[in-house]
Amino acid sequence: MPAPASDLDLQQIGLSHPRIKQAVELIKNTAPNRHRLFVAEGLWASNAVLEAGLPVRTFFWCPEAIYSDEARKRSVELAARAEVAYRVSEKTMARICERDKVDGLVSVAQMPFWEPDTVPLSDGALVVVADGIEIPGNLGTLIRTLDACGAECLVLTNRRTRMTHPKVFRGSHGMSLTIPYLEFEQPDDAAEWLKERGFTVYLADTDASDQPAQHYRHVDYSGRTAIVLGNERYGISRPWYGHGFGAVFVPMLGAADSLNVSISASVLLYEARARKDGW
Known part of the structure; x- marks a missing residue:
């Protein structure tokens, strides 16, 4: 003993x-x-x-x-x-x-390590792209939300904070150790990875000036779905808009023009999960 x-x-x-x-x-x-x-x-x-x-x-x-x-x-x-x-x-x-x-x-x-070609993905996989998120607590909370909603992978582009940051670990309540994640040098590489695997990709954007954005309740979340969330100050980086992806928004009914990124993720991910599972 x-x-x-x-x-x-x-x-x-x-x-x-x-x-x-x-x-x-x-x-x-x-x-x-x-x-x-x-x-x-x-x-x-x-x-x-x-x-x-x-x-x-x-x-x-x-x-x-x-x-x-x-x-x-x-x-x-x-x-x-x-x-x-x-x-x-x-x-x-x-x-x-x-x-x-x-x-x-x-x-x-x-921390564990995953390769782009070996991350397990179901036919109805739900994936989140964190593009340029820089506040460690936001990234940690986002990862905790991914776990709660049964998302299968986190994709990082334009990384501003490390997954090993103590506040990411604490904010995720340890879920950063269990949610598979991939990091791509360029957003275009991540976009191609998603397209090759049959994902429908939505850009979470309150001001999608390049194309009309859809209300988050009116989006088709069937099949493999990826939601791209942008930087806390500047939003989603320009390369993501060059792939013809649709945009989705959460309506703002007060004076503020946007939600905290982790709150936006919660709204969008729970809606996607509810629609996928027929809640």
């Missing part, structure tokens, strides 16, 4: 250790991150990592900060999964956390 967390025999490290510095860089989201590493803080994040079966590069354990039996159990599981595991003081733990009271558990884990 595995040893209880209080009996873990781990080397103690301090603030100057390279693994601590790496974790701090990941939290600050400033250094290159070609291995798609992210920091998981606390019990719920640890559970998300374990449930997704992700590789854990480093596990940091602070027994003085553990408050629950479940956290003690997860300590043993994470230490066993990690490439390397260390004990840290409460002061050091605070340095690699953005939150208070993280149950003495912090991991540096690796």
